[in-house]
Amino acid sequence: MKLGRFSLFGLLAAVFLLTTLVVSAQDVVTIEWWTVNSEEFDEQVQRDLVEQFNAEHPDIQVNMTLLPASGFDERMTTTLGAGQGAPDVAFFWINNWLPQALDIEPYLEADPDLGPENYFENFWNTRAVWNDTVVGLPLGVGANFVIYNKDVFDAAGVEYPTADWTTEDYNALASQLADEETRTWGGDRPRGPYRAIWYNYGAKVYSDDSTTVDGYLNSPESVASYTWLWDLVNSGATPTPADLEILGTEGTGPIDLFIAGRLAMATLNQGHMLNLIDEGINFGIVPEPAAPGSELRHANAWSLTASIWKGTEHPQEAYEWLSYWAGPEGQQFLMENGNLIPSMPDVLATYENADTEYAQAFFEVLELPQVAQWDNAHPCKGSVMSAVSDAWDLVNLGEIERDEVQATLDSLVPVGQAALDECLTRLGG
Amino acid sequence: MLATWRNMNPLARREAAEGYISLLPWAIGFLVFTVMPVGASIVLGFTRWNIVEPPVWIGLDNYVRMFTADPMFWQALKVTGLFVLISLPLKLVLGLGLALLLNLKLPGMNFFRTVFYIPAVISGVAVSLMWMWLLQPDTGVVNTILYYMGIEGPGWFWDRNWALPSVALMSIWKVGGSAIIYLAGLQNIPAHLYEAAEIDGASRWRRFWRITLPLLTPTLFFQLVIELIDSFKIFTEAFVITQGGPLRSTYFYLLYFYETAFQNFNMGYASALAIVLMVIILSATVFVNYTSKRWVYYEAE
Structure with a gap:
């Protein structure tokens, strides 16, 4: 009898224990997270971050799936399009995906520890806000700036550029530093129009209200930008497109030429800056040059x-x-254990080399108005730019004369307008 | 068909059933991976669709825009057509020429056959990068050699007049793949025909013209169709090297399709582009097939 009671008690205890375990297991929520490997955060660093989060949040388990960058885009596009199988959390780095992002404003409002004030304002505006909704948080930052090789400048007896320099200074310095004998170029050329320098001239490819190309693509500001490029191309102080493509690195910038001392000034990014530190190159940083007589300054900057x-x-x-x-927490972890440059000023202030001259110059670039501010608000820019790319090719290949820039841009206005109209129709106006 | 099935004896029925079951995996694959996507593309060609939001039916608008208001479409079509006209005859003639050389009874010929076939199995991206280096105007191997010969080399991929011929040159480099197929055709020609012609005093040229070429026409026909389709599908070289430039001189049809579909996410218009390309390729293939009755000779005929 005793044995029977004991057995019954034991059975009840086992059922209670099992039920508790099952309920506990049900309470744990699994979050699917898709990510990629990058120079800023490699796989192990991200796995360590997940492990840390999972340990601190026993009721949430993050399941990390690492995808190759190209496969990431395809899987995100197809799962978001299908409306099923997409991850709970991921990078939404293609603007086309943003309609499928959750508006996180209510969650941010309920969160006493996090808000827009924690992030660089420019990056918040360009990467977190879309169509007046908060579609995500900006993770990490990057920017282009001009890096100059101090040793090459010193050898040529040329003064270093300063942050208030202009495009005329750029061309003049490039010409002084170029040396055919040692096959050294003074400076590289932009990798496309309507980036920082074009905006510094006040040039835009079409009107702010996205209706008109005439008077913008062929405006005096656009003509001045292309003419500056024409002067640079024809100075012989810059590598040709063929040189840049072959001797550059994966389209991100001619870092190899710069490290080899064959390019005195190059428009590069913070990843390249870390390469230069590793290589022991003696370098300095300045923002991309302003137009002569103008205060306008922009940076080609990005975040995820x-x-x-x-x-x-x-x-x-x-x-x-x-x-x-x-x-x-995450950005601090990824900065300390990887190479992430955080999008949060307070976290960035703890960067180990924050006091160095180059870091300070880089931080100043991060505060500049961004090319993306106009670009993100104008989704037809890519289509119009593609339609009018002949102007870029003609100047870059040296196929037109300096006084033909205006006529070339004028001739492309109808094509650009047609592309803009088509794009607006496609996007529903 | 049902009557045929009823008239079959049990063994024949079993054999037929086994045959159909064996065909089933292919049939399912064809249905799922070919018929359905093509069908979906036809339907999507009548819509405006950016993938992440539902498609909107717009009738024939995509096709009307394509033929009346899209200069990029015509440019891509022109460039692709030019490429087909340049590269297709060259690939057919050089492939046949190479096969004739590889068919010679010389020691070590298997080595050469392997060497010439290698380009056909190397990744398109790797080949493109290699050609970029070879044809770099200032430091490339080709222009360096030309320089020592006293010739100023062209700008190749970076010159609007040379970019398309440069891509055609690249495609010719892979001609070893088709040469192997010609070689198989050449080796199927009965030797006694050559022996008889030689006894009759036929010259080498006459033997080629009267025996080799006619008996090789089925292979030529096959190669013509395959290379024609392949030429219309040119993409990797432009995508990796020229991005369609300079000045759209290598703006091939599939590059335009790719930009439309995967950069601008204009899937409806891209589907319409794909359907038009399919119709063009299909028409060209049907035309070649129609003319084949006049110039292709099969041994049994």
Whole structure:
């Protein structure tokens, strides 16, 4: 009898224990997170971050899936398009995906520890806000700036550029530094029009209200920008497109030429800057030059939008992970253990080399108005630029004379307008 | 068909059933991976669709725009057509010429056959990068050699007049793949025909013209169709090297399609572009097939 009671008690205890375990298991929410490997955060660093988060949040488990960069785009596009199988949290770095991102404003408002004030304002505006909704958090930052090789300048007896320099100074310095005998070029050329220097001239490819190309593509500001490029191309002080393509590195900038001392000035980014530190190159940083007589200054800068998928079944838990990953904890971790440059000024202030001359110059570039501010608000820019790319090719290949720049741009206005009209129709006006 | 099935004896029925079951995996694959995507493309060609939002039915608008208001479409079509006209005859003639050389009974010929076939199995991207280096105007191997010969080399991929011929040159380099198929055709020609012609005093040229070429026409026909389709599908070289430039001189049809679909996410218009290309290739293939009755000779005929 005793044995029977004991057995019954034991059975009840086992059932209770099992039920508790099952309930506990059900309480744990799994968040699917897709990411990629990069120079800023490699796989192991990201796995360590997930492990740290999972340990601190026993009720949420993040399941990390690492995808190759190209496969990432394809899988995101297809799963978002299908409306199923997309991850709870991921980079939404293609603007076309943003309609499928959850508006996180209510979650941010309820979060006492995180808000727009924690991020660089420019990056918040360009990467977190889209169509007046908060579609994600900006993770990490990057920017282009002109890096100059101090040793090459010293050898040529030329003064270093300063932050208030102009495009005329750029061409003059490039010509002074170019040396045919040693096959050294003075400076590289931009990798496309309507980037920082074009905006510094006040040039835009079409009107702010996205209706008109005439008077913008062929405006005096656009003509001045292209004419500056024409002068640079024809000075012989800059590598040809063929040189840049062959001797450059994966289209991100001619870092190899710069390290080899064959290019005195190059428009590069913070990743290249770290390469130069590793290589022991004696370099300095300045923003891209302004137009002569102008105060306008822009930076070609970027960040990655980390978002929650609209279709997630666990928005609160997804927000917990998102705000950890792209919040101060995550960005601090990725900065200290990887190469991430955080998008949060307070975190960036703790950067180990924050006091160096080059870091300070880089931080100043991060504060500049961004090319992306206009670009992100004008989704037809790519289509119009593609339609009018002949102007870029003709100047770059040296196929037109200096006084033909205006006529060339004038001739492309109808093509650009047609592309703009088509794009607007496609996007529903 | 049902009557045929009823008239079959049990063994024949079993054999037929086994045959159909064996065909089933291919049939399912064809249905799922070919018929359905083509069908979906036809339908999507009548829509405006950016993938992440539902498609909107717009009737024939995509086709109307393509033929009446899209200069890029005509430019891409022109460049691709030119490429087909330049590269297709060259590939056919050089492939046949190479096969004739590889068919010679010389020691070590298997080595040469292997060497010439290698380009056909190397990744298109790797080949493109290699050609970029070879044809770099200032430091490339080709222009350096030309320089020592006293010739100023052209700008190749970076010159609007030379970019398209440069891509055609690249495609010719892979001619070893088609040479192997010609070689198989050449080796199927009965030797006694050559022996009889030689006894009759036929010259080498006459033997080629009267025996080799006619008996090789089925292979030529096959190669013509395959190379024709392949030429219309030119993409990797432009995507990796020229991005369609300079001045759109290498703006091939599939590059335009790719930009439309995967950079601008204009899937409806891209589907319409794909359908038009399919119709062009299909028409060209049907035309070649129609003319084949006049110039292709099969041994049994």
